[in-house]
Amino acid sequence: MxxxxxxxxxxxxxxxxxGSVVGIIGGVQGRAELMQSARRTAYALLGIxxxxxxxxxxxxxxxxxxxxxxxxxxxxxLPTPYVISAFYGGQSGSLLFxxxxxxxxxxxxxxxxxxxxxxxxxxxxxVTSMVTLFFVAVVLFASNPFERLPFTPPDGNGxxxxxxxxGMVIHPPMLYLGYVSITVPFAFAVAALITRRLDTGxxxxxxxxxxxxxxxxxxxxxxxxxxxxxxxxxxxxxxWDPVENASFLPWLTMTAFLxxxxxxxxxxxxxxxxxxxxxxxxxxxxxGTFITRSGIISSVHSFAQSSVGYFFxxxxxxxxxxxxxxxxxxxxxxxxESQLESMVxxxxxxxxxxxxxxxxxxSVLWGTMFPILSELVRGTQVTVxxxxxxxxxxxxxxxxxxxxxxxxxxxxxxxSPRNLKRQFASPVVLALVVGAALYAFGxxxxxxxxxxxxxxxxxxxxxxxxxxxxxxxxRLHGENYALAFARLVGRNRRRYGGYIVHIGVVIYxxxxxxxxxxxxxEASLKPGESVTMRSAFGYEYIFTHVxxxxxxxxxxxxxxxxxxxxxxxERLGVMTSxxxxxxxxxxxxxxxxATEAAIRSGLREDVYIVFAGSVDGTEEAVYRFTLNPLVWWxxxxxxxxxxxxxxxxxxxxxPTRASLRRxxxxxxxxxxxxxxxxxxx
Amino acid sequence: MGGSDALGRxxxxxxxxxxxxxxxxIQEPSQRDSAVGLLPSPSMAxxxxxxxxxxxxxPFVVGIEEQLRCxxxxxxxxxxxxxxxxxxxxxPALHRQVISLVxxxxxxxxxxxxxxxxxxxxxxxxPRKEGFNLVGYALPGMAxxxxxxxxxxxxxxxxxxxxxxxxxxxxxxxxxxxxxxFRQSRVCVVAR
Numbered sequence: 110m111x112x113x114x115x116x117x118x119x120x121x122x123x124x125x126x127x128g129s130v131v132g133i134i135g136g137v138q139g140r141a142e143l144m145q146s147a148r149r150t151a152y153a154l155l156g157i158x159x160x161x162x163x164x165x166x167x168x169x170x171x172x173x174x175x176x177x178x179x180x181x182x183x184x185x186x187l188p189t190p191y192v193i194s195a196f197y198g199g200q201s202g203s204l205l206f207x208x209x210x211x212x213x214x215x216x217x218x219x220x221x222x223x224x225x226x227x228x229x230x231x232x233x234x235x236v237t238s239m240v241t242l243f244f245v246a247v248v249l250f251a252s253n254p255f256e257r258l259p260f261t262p263p264d265g266n267g268x269x270x271x272x273x274x275x276g277m278v279i280h281p282p283m284l285y286l287g288y289v290s291i292t293v294p295f296a297f298a299v300a301a302l303i304t305r306r307l308d309t310g311x312x313x314x315x316x317x318x319x320x321x322x323x324x325x326x327x328x329x330x331x332x333x334x335x336x337x338x339x340x341x342x343x344x345x346x347x348x349w350d351p352v353e354n355a356s357f358l359p360w361l362t363m364t365a366f367l368x369x370x371x372x373x374x375x376x377x378x379x380x381x382x383x384x385x386x387x388x389x390x391x392x393x394x395x396x397g398t399f400i401t402r403s404g405i406i407s408s409v410h411s412f413a414q415s416s417v418g419y420f421f422x423x424x425x426x427x428x429x430x431x432x433x434x435x436x437x438x439x440x441x442x443x444x445x446e447s448q449l450e451s452m453v454x455x456x457x458x459x460x461x462x463x464x465x466x467x468x469x470x471x472s473v474l475w476g477t478m479f480p481i482l483s484e485l486v487r488g489t490q491v492t493v494x495x496x497x498x499x500x501x502x503x504x505x506x507x508x509x510x511x512x513x514x515x516x517x518x519x520x521x522x523x524x525s526p527r528n529l530k531r532q533f534a535s536p537v538v539l540a541l542v543v544g545a546a547l548y549a550f551g552x553x554x555x556x557x558x559x560x561x562x563x564x565x566x567x568x569x570x571x572x573x574x575x576x577x578x579x580x581x582x583x584r585l586h587g588e589n590y591a592l593a594f595a596r597l598v599g600r601n602r603r604r605y606g607g608y609i610v611h612i613g614v615v616i617y618x619x620x621x622x623x624x625x626x627x628x629x630x631e632a633s634l635k636p637g638e639s640v641t642m643r644s645a646f647g648y649e650y651i652f653t654h655v656x657x658x659x660x661x662x663x664x665x666x667x668x669x670x671x672x673x674x675x676x677x678x679e680r681l682g683v684m685t686s687x688x689x690x691x692x693x694x695x696x697x698x699x700x701x702x703a704t705e706a707a708i709r710s711g712l713r714e715d716v717y718i719v720f721a722g723s724v725d726g727t728e729e730a731v732y733r734f735t736l737n738p739l740v741w742w743x744x745x746x747x748x749x750x751x752x753x754x755x756x757x758x759x760x761x762x763x764p765t766r767a768s769l770r771r772x773x774x775x776x777x778x779x780x781x782x783x784x785x786x787x788x789x790x
Numbered sequence: 791m792g793g794s795d796a797l798g799r800x801x802x803x804x805x806x807x808x809x810x811x812x813x814x815x816i817q818e819p820s821q822r823d824s825a826v827g828l829l830p831s832p833s834m835a836x837x838x839x840x841x842x843x844x845x846x847x848x849p850f851v852v853g854i855e856e857q858l859r860c861x862x863x864x865x866x867x868x869x870x871x872x873x874x875x876x877x878x879x880x881x882p883a884l885h886r887q888v889i890s891l892v893x894x895x896x897x898x899x900x901x902x903x904x905x906x907x908x909x910x911x912x913x914x915x916x917p918r919k920e921g922f923n924l925v926g927y928a929l930p931g932m933a934x935x936x937x938x939x940x941x942x943x944x945x946x947x948x949x950x951x952x953x954x955x956x957x958x959x960x961x962x963x964x965x966x967x968x969x970x971x972f973r974q975s976r977v978c979v980v981a982r
Contacts, residue, residue, distance in 0.1 A: 343866070343874040350865060448948045457945070464937055472930030479917075479926045487922055492859045494867065494915035501930050631873065633841040635826050659830050668835035688836045701877040702836045721876050722839035726832025731839040733873050 111176055111255040114164030118249050121157040124150050125242035132235025136303070144231035151219045151234050154241055155212040162209045165202060165254050169195055175261040178202055178254040184267035186664040186694045191268050194278045197285070198268055200402065200417065201252035208244040210289040215241065218293045226314045232300035240292050243424050251417045264693045270703035276336035284329030284356055288394040290322035291359060295391035298384055302439045309374055320758040323367060324751060326360045331747035342704045344629065344717045344735040346743065349498040354477045355397030358470050362390040365466035368459050375521065376456060377446025384443060388432050395425055451523035458516040462509065469505045476501065507559050510618055513611050514567035517574065535573060540566035560622035564615040571608045602756050609753030616746030623739025633724055633731045644736040646713050651675040655683060657728050666690045670720035670730045674709070684709055686720035714738040836876050845889050854888055854898050858905055859915050867915050
């Protein structure tokens with residue numbers, strides 16, 4: 110099976126080289142047969158890489174411990190879902206998984222793109238083939254999952270206990286889908302640059318792809334936070350770890366692109382900027398992978414150090430040089446068709462939204478790389494942890510939240526004082542009322558208070574838009590309110606889907622602000638002893654230690670410590686936190702004991718209990734009790750955000766004839782311009 | 791002899807009270823049961839732990855520990871590491887070091903300075919706001935402010951251009967071709 114996998118990888122390498130070369134040559138020379146061949150390589154690569162992936166999966170499921178990768182990340186008593194997730198649990202498997210997802214997206218891009226964009230497709234095939242070529246080469250030459258051991262061990266090492274969690278089965282694929290799918294809009298952007306067809310046609314072609322990759326990145330990041338919260342046992346969800354930051358960077362630039370692209374479509378502005386954002390997003394996705402794989406920055410997520418980092422570094426440098434040249438030579442074709450007319454306009458607010466998103470991206474990158482810079486400049490190593498990132502990024506985040514409410518309500522071109530008053534009077538007043546009420550109830554944390562006030566402001570602006578839209582339809586068409594609402598959203602999916610996304614963002618911020626009111630304490634309790642704790646909402650929780658039970662379960666030995674929890678006079682039930690000692694099929698411990706937190710989620714606050722250990726092997730247990738306000742809101746903010754994004758990209762809202770005509774007009778102006786230039790005019 | 795025995799007993803009693811009383815105070819146990827059974831497999835319940843004292847929950851100690859990085863390589867602060875990674879041997883040792891310095895009557899800054907002297911600046915969770923580190927703190931905000939100011943200035947200049955040249959010239963037919971108008975005024979969407 111491994112021989113077949115190896116052969117498939119070599120074949121994929123050759124096919125990817127072929128696709129890269131014929132895509133460019135066919136496109137440049139206009140040779141239809143080569144262009145067709147390039148497009149077919151996308152399907153061929155999907156088939157070949159699927160075979161290689163299937164080979165690895167079969168080796169994993171058969172527990173073929175002679176294969177080093179299988180031995181390293183599984184054991185014969187590992188539950189099957191985790192055997193499957195071990196496919197991407199290690200370095201080389203995850204790189205092969207990356208290549209597989211890329212092949213799927215590349216083939217889907219060829220299959221799903223309408224025929225009117227055929228002029229771009231050979232170049233798209235060439236670019237996706239080049240990126241696939243890189244990943245297949247890394248798998249073959251630096252981190253091969255099909256390498257065999259000189260002997261066959263009786264059992265494998267097993268999978269890291271922290272990866273034996275349902276969240277970890279879904280989180281990495283989602284994040285990979287986000288990272289990898291950026292390649293598709295990037296490939297279209299490069300194709301547009303090569304062909305000089307820089308009208309808004311390529312933007313229409315990638316509209317759904319950009320939202321798809323943004324949604325997958327959002328889901329991947331949120332699931333990563335959820336996994337960290339339920340599995341790592343520290344009661345938090347975001348630690349500004351370099352690898353977390355690496356996933357956040359392309360998300361920020363993609364978010365900036367999703368906003369600024371509207372200005373290009375509406376006003377023909379920011380063409381260069383949009384192109385840079387797409388290229389930057391792709392580069393940051395690769396950079397994030399480089400950080401994870403190279404080990405240049407210390408991170409809890411890092412894979413083992415290997416030569417893989419050098420491959421990524423070379424790829425990054427070569428791509429940066431090539432893309433800079435391409436952008437530089439095509440900049441004259443990316444002239445704006447109109448100018449920003451007023452600082453009080455939607456264009457300006459989107460521009461500042463982009464400034465803040467990219468500024469935040471820069472500050473996260475800067476903080477992530479600052480330890481290296483400090484060592485280079487001063488010869489002193491420093492740590493850049495959460496205190497730094499919070500101090501720098503919270504104000505930027507709050508400014509962005511304010512713009513989330515302001516941007517969609519300001520008129521295009523130039524807003525009049527009347528327009529401003531009509532749109533913002535109610536939201537500002539209601540937000541101030543919320544702020545005053547919170548202050549009256551004793552809220553004193555500045556940043557949390559600002560987040561709640563701005564959140565209220567944004568919610569009112571969005572609600573106002575829905576109310577006005579539904580009201581207008583009700584008056585004009587005589588529709589009942591439910592029908593008017595459905596049609597309002599259905600016929601303006603992009604706009605109202607965007608508003609739903611904004612609601613999701615507000616919910617996220619409310620959840621983040623809750624962290625300011627977290628309460629924690631440690632206690633050692635004998636069976637029957639209790640401890641009390643008061644939450645930020647004023648509730649008194651009583652935790653009574655019930656006892657510790659020990660038993661075998663699946664591939665582990667469990668020590669379960671149970672706590673009876675009451676809130677005031679209300680009994681909430683028994684919560685059980687565990688220590689899990691995983692072992693192999695010979696009952697030999699495989700890793701250090703892992704901790705499973707007990708979590709009771711609620712709208713107001715989460716009760717989070719961690720069993721830290723027993724006192725000298727007795728039933729006296731040491732616990733950490735955490736009362737985490739509003740964490741629930743973060744996960745549901747993610748759900749709302751995804752619903753909004755799905756509404757936005759729901760099929761049927763493609764480019765209209767009018768918008769395509771506008772796109773072609775921009776292109777024709779450019780052609781006339783070139784002709785005049787050629788005439789010496 | 792009898793006096794020294796009594797003093798010894800008093801000393802032991804004081805030590806016992808120091809250890810037990812604060813812990814009892816913070817836990818507010820509703821009832822105490824002195825008979826605690828052994829677990830069937832104690833080694834499977836993780837590292838053996840000591841009973842919690844008031845230092846573990848002392849906001850002063852916790853505040854200091856949140857500013858110090860655990861040196862085990864986990865990237866977490868001492869407080870988070872010792873309350874999360876129960877296999878780490880380093881963070882409990884650093885915790886004891888913090889307590890010992892606090893017991894000596896040192897202020898938070900003095901404790902932190904001791905750690906920096908012993909482990910270097912790397913032990914701080916965030917760089918000190920001095921010297922080159924100030925660039926780290928200030929640059930992102932400054933970059934956003936400078937680019938923002940540049941955008942505002944650019945738009946103002948562009949607006950002057952729009953009022954002074956663009957549409958007036960277009961009305962007067964000053965441009966030889968649509969494309970030249972487009973190039974020079976940048977505001978006339980000529981193709982429309």
